[in-house]
Amino acid sequence: MFGLTALLTTVHAHQTGNSYLTVSESAGQLQLEFDFIARDLDNLLPATCKPADVSLLPDKLQTMQACITQALQQSLHLEIDEEDMALDFVNQSVVMHSDGLYVRQQFSGPALPKDARFLVIKYEFFTQKEQSGRAFVKIELRDEEISSVIDQNQPIQRFALGEEKRWSTIGLFTHEGARHIWNGTDHLLFLMTLLLPGLMLTVQPAQSIDSRKRFVDSLALRFALKVITAFTIAHSITLAFSVFGWVNLPEKLIESMIALSIMVSALFNLQNRFRFSHWKIAFLFGLIHGMGFANGLKDLGLSSFYFLETLFAFNLGVELGQLSAVTVVAVPVLLLFKTTEAKKKLLKYGSIATFVLASVWLVERLMA
Numbered sequence: 001m002f003g004l005t006a007l008l009t010t011v012h013a014h015q016t017g018n019s020y021l022t023v024s025e026s027a028g029q030l031q032l033e034f035d036f037i038a039r040d041l042d043n044l045l046p047a048t049c050k051p052a053d054v055s056l057l058p059d060k061l062q063t064m065q066a067c068i069t070q071a072l073q074q075s076l077h078l079e080i081d082e083e084d085m086a087l088d089f090v091n092q093s094v095v096m097h098s099d100g101l102y103v104r105q106q107f108s109g110p111a112l113p114k115d116a117r118f119l120v121i122k123y124e125f126f127t128q129k130e131q132s133g134r135a136f137v138k139i140e141l142r143d144e145e146i147s148s149v150i151d152q153n154q155p156i157q158r159f160a161l162g163e164e165k166r167w168s169t170i171g172l173f174t175h176e177g178a179r180h181i182w183n184g185t186d187h188l189l190f191l192m193t194l195l196l197p198g199l200m201l202t203v204q205p206a207q208s209i210d211s212r213k214r215f216v217d218s219l220a221l222r223f224a225l226k227v228i229t230a231f232t233i234a235h236s237i238t239l240a241f242s243v244f245g246w247v248n249l250p251e252k253l254i255e256s257m258i259a260l261s262i263m264v265s266a267l268f269n270l271q272n273r274f275r276f277s278h279w280k281i282a283f284l285f286g287l288i289h290g291m292g293f294a295n296g297l298k299d300l301g302l303s304s305f306y307f308l309e310t311l312f313a314f315n316l317g318v319e320l321g322q323l324s325a326v327t328v329v330a331v332p333v334l335l336l337f338k339t340t341e342a343k344k345k346l347l348k349y350g351s352i353a354t355f356v357l358a359s360v361w362l363v364e365r366l367m368a
Contacts, residue, residue, distance in 0.1 A: 018037070018097075018134050019035060019134075019135045020033075020034075020035040020036075020097075020135070020136045020138075021034050021121070021137050022139075022140065023119070023121075023137070023138070023140070023141065024141065025112055029109060029110065029111055029112075030085065030108065030110065030111070031106070031107075031109075032107040032108070033105075034072060034076070034106070035102045036102060037103075038094070038100065038103050039100065039101075041103070045064070045067050045071055058094045061103055065105075069105060072105060075124040075125050076122070076123060076124070077121075078109065078119065078122075079119070079120040079122070080118070080119055080120075081117055081118055082120075085109045087107040087109055088109070089105065089107055090108050091106045092104065092106075116161050117160065117161055117162055117168055118158055118160055118161060118172065119141075119161055120157070120301045121137065121150070121157050121159075121301075123156070123157075134150070134151050135149070135150040135151070136149055136150075137150060139159055141161060142161065153243075153244075154245075156299060156300070157302050158300065160306065166309060169309060169313070170309050170310075170313040171313075173297075173310050173313035173314040174313045174316050175317060176317060177313065177315060177316060177317020177320075177321065178317040178324070179317075179321070180293065180296045181317075181318045181322050182325060184292070184296070186262060186361065187258070187292065187293075187322075188322075189262055189357070189358070190258070190261055190262045190265060190285065191228070191231060191282070191322065191326065192326070193266050193269065193350075193351065194231075194278050194281060194282050195223075195224055195228075195326065196269055196347050196350060196351065197269060197347065198220050198223040198224050198227070223278070224326075226278075226279040227278050227282045228323070228326065229279070230279040230283040231282040231283065231286040231289070232286070232319055234283040234284070234286025234290060235286045235287070235289045235293055236315055237287065237290060238288070238290030238291050239291075239318075242291050242295075243294050243297060243302065243311055247291065249291060251295055252365065252366075252368060254288065255365045256362055256365045258285075258288055258289055258292050259358050259361040259362035261285035261288055262354060262355075262361075264281075264285070265285070265354075266351040266352070266354040266355035269351035270352065293314075293318060297311075297314050300314075333346070
């Protein structure tokens with residue numbers, strides 16, 4: 001059983017009751033049973049559908065069935081292996097829970113594929129102001145029962161189905177973490193911008209004896225390792241803190257600060273007056289980027305059944321994607337820019353281009 005906790009608009013936020021959702025299978029079809037406290041109807045229904053007097057009498061609630069169904073279908077979504085499951089209304093009734101009268105709606109969905117691997121529940125009733133309500137989830141599929149709680153910090157959750165659930169979950173989230181960093185142009189650009197000065201530590205082979213070359217190349221490698229390690233540690237900290245709900249900043253602020261971090265890194269590359277440790281900058285701004293990674297993980301849907309494995313696998317995927325991206329970029333750069341003059345031009349004009357692009361991102365994100 002499950003329920004509905006909140007409003008569809010931020011203006012009427014208030015403390016709501018718990019809600020309940022049960023996902024099961026009957027006669028070869030998915031079945032949903034959705035309970036939400038009747039007093040929340042005033043916030044659930046859109047203004048165009050809301051009656052002047054929301055009565056809690058069962059007969060009155062029955063006349064509101066179509067509006068209630070429409071609101072639920074717009075804000076509750078189920079996916080099986082990334083495919084959206086259509087929910088068809090079956091029945092409405094009223095039931096009593098310990099804290100009052102609840103409206104119960106039942107829905108049916110398509111048959112659960114035999115090879116289904118993941119069920120995702122997207123619960124979109126929470127708002128920025130609504131943090132008190134909770135939705136209790138019970139999944140009864142394939143002779144197994146899984147329970148979870150959806151709240152403001154985890155409105156999207158993923159549940160593994162079938163055999164090898166743990167390894168399927170780990171494999172999926174590792175892959176998604178790597179894909180997230182490859183698609184996250186801003187995260188990669190920040191890291192590449194901080195790594196650019198390391199090029200100046202490398203030397204052209206013809207200009208140095210072998211021992212000198214090995215020494216300088218080791219300095220460049222140490223530079224890169226320190227920056228990457230600092231960035232990894234920092235974003236791992238805030239990724240975990242955000243997922244556990246210990247840190248919670250608005251997404252708009254996080255994305256804007258990420259763009260700003262790229263601008264600052266580019267500006268540091270364009271000046272010689274102030275000396276600073278690049279790994280410290282990587283750590284400082286890596287804390288912000290970690291919260292951006294957390295938003296990506298939450299959008300994907302946390303696996304409640306293997307929560308820690310999910311968190312570890314996603315972060316592992318981010319690290320693997322990060323290392324592979326750096327390698328793919330670094331090899332051709334080192335091959336193409338061999339002279340000191342070429343490296344200086346790359347550092348200068350690459351940083352200018354990065355600053356301009358990040359400035360555009362910052363304006364777009366502030367205006368979004």
